[in-house]
Amino acid sequence: MEQYDHKKIEKKWQKKWTEEGIYKTSDESDKPKEYVLDMFPYPSGEGLHVGHPKGYIATDIYSRYKKMRGFNVLHPMGWDAFGLPAENYALKNKVHPRQAVEKNIARYKEQLSIIGFNYDWDREINTTDPEYYRWTQWIFLQLFKVGLAYESNEPINWCPSCKTGLANEDLDNGACERCGSAVEKKRIRQWVLRITDYAERLLNDLDELKEWPEHIKELQRNWIGKSEGAEIDFGIAGRDEKIKIFTTRPDTLFGATYMVLAPEHPLVLNNELGISNYEEVKKYIEEAGKKTEIERTAEGKEKTGVELKGVKAINPANKEEIPIFIADYVLADYGTGAIMAVPAHDERDFAFAKKYKLPIRMVICPHYPAPTCPVLDEAYIGNGHLVESGQFNGLPNEDAKKKITEFVGGKMKTTYKLRDWVFSRQRYWGEPIPLIHCEKCGVVPVPEKDLPVTLPEVEHYEPTGTGESPLANISEWVNVLCPTCGGKGKRETNTMPQWAGSSWYYLRYIDPKNQDAFVDTKKEKYWSPVDMYVGGAEHATRHLIYARFWHKFLYDQGFVSQSEPFMRLKSPGLIAGADGRKMSKRFGNVINPDDVVATYGADTLRLHEMFMGPFEQGAAWSEESIIGPRRFVEKVWRQAARIGGTTDASLLSKLHQAIKKVGEGIELFRFNTAISTMMIFMNEAEKSGTIGQGEYELFLKIVSPFAPHAAEELWREVLGHKKSIHLEPWPVYDESKIVSEGFTITVQVNGKVRDTFMIETELSEDEVKDQALALEKIKRWIDGQAIKKIIYVKNKIVNIVV
């Protein structure tokens, strides 16, 4: 038998598996289905580093295992290729984004293929393929039809020097990352999706996702940020206008000693209140407008504000006239953009009141009845009973919330942090939004039969400088006839964000070539939902919320059969560079999987990444320890030459333990311990010398998901099997073969281990205790002291308390 040489076998089998089509998925099967999905990558120009495949290796092992367990498995891969990264890469390298994407995809695919993944490439999808984005556009039209898409003027980050909109990500401390100019807010016409209509369901249905990690669900809950409170109108002294505020603490209304509006509050912007110091106010508004969100929200920032002179608000609870301020710590787009300030019971209001010497009135006392209310040196935000609150005095504050709200004619109201989803970009490289602006009919959807609205070829795909998409410059594309009235119309020139294509791609894999529908209903019913979804935790809030939103919408429209898309979710911990920092070209710590495969082989890379530690935990790359998994593969290889005779009972026992534990480990994504179990078996096998062929084959099968190439080579070339090991059933372990070699009883005195002894078979409690007490060492430790009690844990421990 030849020596193990990964270079001789890995490419060979990858080719053969493709030729034999062993990874083809059938839509018709009596088997139960299992849909195993990776978050698809966007093919950047940098190529894969060694951290990227971690999740793919896990799903590869998992899906191979599920196939062996008799499931019909769907395990596809594709490309999320629209969006800024691809566009920026193209701009930088002076090629068309399409060409850049094609090149990068080819590179990614090659890199993935040499690791030996079992994707069904017949189902490959690409979000930039018109046959794909046709359906992305179609889904948008369905949203539009029911009123979930609307136009609105939304603020964006605008770099006045580059003349382009910037994502938060492209900001460097409030300035443009590229040119360093201060970034402004600019309002621009945008398409927005009403995701907030789904806030309550997106929140509640998290409870049904039993197999999602709790911390990811928590992230989503915080992102949705439900809070229950009240909306209350404050009058303005001597005027008819009212100012609506939102508060979660209507119980503290009597303690409201001033009011704060966001600088962008419409009543202030339009100077509708007769403010006497408007010049000063205007200046503050301008200052606030210049600041980025980052500056406005910096930690521990001193509160600033300006009083609106000549105007007073009326506290509706006690009719007191109170001053009104504007301050940038109040945000225009949360709640109503106005608050009542209760300095005694809110930390921010407290800090502000101290600075501007405003009255602080305590209306909730922790101890009731309090002889006097203590002087506060910080806000009291806890519970208590009401004081100085008229007829509500003495009520527990929780009970007072509703009562006070009703008393002043307010209403209880739920708000969410979640904001509607700004769904347009003024960029070239995205799906065109399939709408036409008609002079007569307004906004008209492109008829479904005319989809896709394809991206036209342009000479310049750089941003235009006007804030409009480059598509706006192509008049022959923009000017069209209105599909409704036949009159003059103009195409919408905004494109969709990268999130669009990734919000439904998992459905397209089910039926990737369907020309008549985004997915066939029957196939969708069979494959949905995704059973196992693996991808980075950085997508916990955005991608996973957007996809859940679209899925629920499609469910409501009757297009899909399940209300949630992803049943089980796992996030791989990040693989950092050897220096402990994030792998990045910038730090020069990037390890390319191609190099690792060339040196050690794909099987070793796969084992190593899974053996590094718990799957969901991060780890630094270490080239030093990869030799361990490599030695393991070599041991398995060498053992094939020692097949013959029989397998002794102890090795047989280890084998069945391994079958059991490896299966459980894969199910639970505990690959590191699964691998150590296999190593233990191999060590034992080496010691015993020979192994029966049947037993060796069983072991090869459990190794095969981890090291598919070596296992296949041994199975077919060395052992002479005709069909692939990857089509074999998973071995059934035999509990009776897992023979125990007796039990080691630990004897403790007062909880400290003093001795151990073996019992061959299970004995009665009294017999074990007698044996323990008879031990010489134990006798010495007890040394005539009175035994208070003896605790016995079956087959494990005797603890003698003296």
Place this chain on the structure above:
RNA sequence: GCCCGGAUGGCGGAACUGGUAUACGCGCACGACUUAAAAUCGUGUCCCGAAAGGGUUGUGGGUUCGAUUCCCACUCCGGGCACCA
């Protein structure tokens, strides 16, 4: 500031529902094979101690016959969110 993780030998980590802490791997040391080296195999490897024994899972307390595991307080590290009324 808030939320979520985490802290175990020289290093990565293991320990099922509270029951012998340090499995497995790396590294290191010694030995076998070899003229030699590599590879491989074997033995050892938490700390103190000659031994008996004692100590040890970030720190300090608690519950328990018994705590890496449960509870309280704190320190440090990683991630997320951020003046959300």
